Amino acid sequence: DVKVTQSSRYLVKRTGEKVFLECVQDMDHENMFWYRQDPGLGLRLIYFSYDVKMKEKGDIPEGYSVSREKKERFSLILESASTNQTSMYLCASSLWDRNTEAFFGQGTRLTVV
Amino acid sequence: AQSVAQPEDQVNVAEGNPLTVKCTYSVSGNPYLFWYVQYPNRGLQFLLKYITGDNLVKGSYGFEAEFNKSQTSFHLKKPSALVSDSALYFCAVRDLNSGGYQKVTFGTGTKLQVIP
Numbered sequence: 001d002v003k004v005t006q007s008s009r010y011l012v013k014r015t016g017e018k019v020f021l022e023c024v025q026d027m028d029h030e031n032m033f034w035y036r037q038d039p040g041l042g043l044r045l046i047y048f049s050y051d052v053k054m055k056e057k058g059d060i061p062e063g064y065s066v067s068r069e070k071k072e073r074f075s076l077i078l079e080s081a082s083t084n085q086t087s088m089y090l091c092a093s094s095l096w097d098r099n100t101e102a103f104f105g106q107g108t109r110l111t112v113v
Numbered sequence: 114a115q116s117v118a119q120p121e122d123q124v125n126v127a128e129g130n131p132l133t134v135k136c137t138y139s140v141s142g143n144p145y146l147f148w149y150v151q152y153p154n155r156g157l158q159f160l161l162k163y164i165t166g167d168n169l170v171k172g173s174y175g176f177e178a179e180f181n182k183s184q185t186s187f188h189l190k191k192p193s194a195l196v197s198d199s200a201l202y203f204c205a206v207r208d209l210n211s212g213g214y215q216k217v218t219f220g221t222g223t224k225l226q227v228i229p
Contacts, residue, residue: 040221041221042203042219042222045216050218051115058216068166090156091157098145098207099145099162099164101147102157102159104156104158105153106155109154
């Protein structure tokens with residue numbers, strides 16, 4: 001059974017803290033994604049990676065960075081957390097072929113206080 | 114630029130009745146279209162996709178979707194709704210001509226409520 005695992009289901013952090021969200025996939029997928037989900041806005045792409053050490057900005061990269069040192073692991077970093085980054089964060093992975101679907105992790109609900 | 118519209122924030126249907134969740138899209142080239150479902154406090158799960166071929170696509174849990182190129186629509190359907198189908202449904206599109214960047218655009222989601 002394919003799996004995308006996010007390190008935390010729920011996180012509470014203080015404003016200004018550096019926050020790391022970790023994601024691991026066991027399917028040997030080339031592509032990995034970080035999305036943010038907010039009510040009424042759907043899923044918005046933060047960053048995308050198609051290979052180790054490669055990254056592309058998505059629609060809302062401001063305030064975020066990413067790291068992909070190994071193929072199976074994709075980390076999202078909030079350099080200095082702010083209250084407007086309170087959200088549900090979803091990691092996903094997919095094969096390089098553009099007609100394949102994505103597999104999602106269970107999500108991390110981050111609250112910044 | 115590609116876009117997806119899900120015009121209904123919520124759809125209510127009685128158990129046993131047919132259901133439809135609407136999706137329209139806009140792309141410059143040919144689309145790849147996807148439906149995903151999200152149960153409460155969970156990630157998204159893939160339901161079905163249209164790549165090419167038959168306009169009626171069958172997927173998981175008895176769902177199907179009809180691709181209509183002239184209306185640029187990809188509505189999700191099920192002949193008989195179950196209470197367990199209650200969830201948030203997302204339509205997504207990828208432009209065949211989007212080049213190397215594998216961007217998928219998601220709709221804002223439609224909450225399906227099946228009433229016993």
